[in-house]
Amino acid sequence: MERILIVEDELIVARDIRKILEKAGYKTTGVARSVEDAMTIIAESRPTFVLVDIFLKGKFTGIDLALQLNKANIPFIYISANSNQGVLEAAKTTNPYGFIVKPFRERDLLVTLDIARYRYEMQRQLQSQELSNSATKPFTGNRSTKIHRHAYKDLIGASASMIQVYQLIEQVAPFDTSVLLLGESGTGKEVVANSIVQASERKTKPFIRINCAAIPASLIEAELFGYEKGAFTGANKSKPGKLALADGGTILLDEIGEMPMDMQAKLLRVLQEKEIEPIGATAFIKTNIRIIAATNRNLEQEVGQGRFRLDLYYRLHVFPITLPPLRERKEDIPLLVKHFIQYYSNKLQKTITGVDEPAMQKLQQYNWLGNVRELQHRIERSVLLAKDNVIHDI
The missing domain is CATH 3.40.50.300 (P-loop containing nucleotide triphosphate hydrolases)
Structure with missing residues (x-):
């Protein structure tokens, strides 16, 4: 049976949460009104999940407690009356498994717990997969992984950020x-x-x-x-x-x-x-x-x-x-340029072999607010207008 610690300084709210949980078949390990009280209960009876308010009694907040829960590998859900952007951003940095905004319905609490349990179990499954070795290997286009090479036929890039995307695809x-x-x-x-x-x-x-x-x-x-x-x-x-x-x-x-x-x-x-x-x-x-x-x-x-x-x-x-913006993985631009040149050369029945060095430098210095799609359109236009086998003006 899952054991849930409630960290909430409003006793009426804490009582209502406890009733909802126990009615749904959960066991509660207690109620803490401060981070210090919560750490004491955690040391005595390690909970399966923690429901934690952000603003508590004492000098420490729920976000401070969340950092300790992460170290102890205990999943947690925030419960707060604050839903402004600043609170959400601060909460996000601690990687919670859910966020409930007060006032909430019984169904909201139980559904959020279901989601949190699902996310936690999924994370445990994903972490158990043997993917750590591939994290340090460059992507060559001929990877020996669980996913067949054709699954990445339209994804181009060997940068660290793109390798991470490939690994996430493999995981999920x-x-x-x-x-x-x-x-x-x-x-x-x-x-x-x-x-x-x-x-x-x-x-x-x-x-x-x-x-x-x-x-x-x-x-x-x-x-x-x-x-x-x-x-x-x-x-x-x-x-x-x-x-x-x-x-x-x-x-x-x-x-x-x-x-x-x-x-x-x-x-x-x-x-x-x-x-x-x-x-x-x-x-x-x-x-x-x-x-x-x-x-x-x-x-x-x-x-x-x-x-x-x-x-x-x-x-x-x-x-x-x-997905990373192109300006943060400019080392992938030569690979993308080569791919798009081959594609549009075939499509337009032209024999373009590449771009000259000044053109490539220009491409790598540009900021690409439109990302890969903008680069693709730029290459299509350049292939269409090219007068010889090498693109000079881009």
């Missing part, structure tokens, strides 16, 4: 874990999503891509969840949504930060209960899909400003992969 691909892809526009989030799918057991199943920013808010529910005949004016026949069409496979929700709040609540149910409710339906439909979400937004900031659900954020944040 075999599981059905939700993945959150983070990074600026043009860093290749959709390419990474495709690599995850191709390296998974769902690679022969449907892979459906949805750009949440490209669908009007009034249509996104019908697009994702589908509808029954007669559900609204003009619904002359039933139509399955993208989530139903992806059953057995994977769906990529690109620009997830643009999804309306009411749709976020429905998506949360898909993640938690594995079921969807078409518009006008009288019953839920069970579904088996893996969700990969992507965004270039700062979701912590969106949560702090009330534009993104905190529970959905943590449900998606089970396994985040952050």
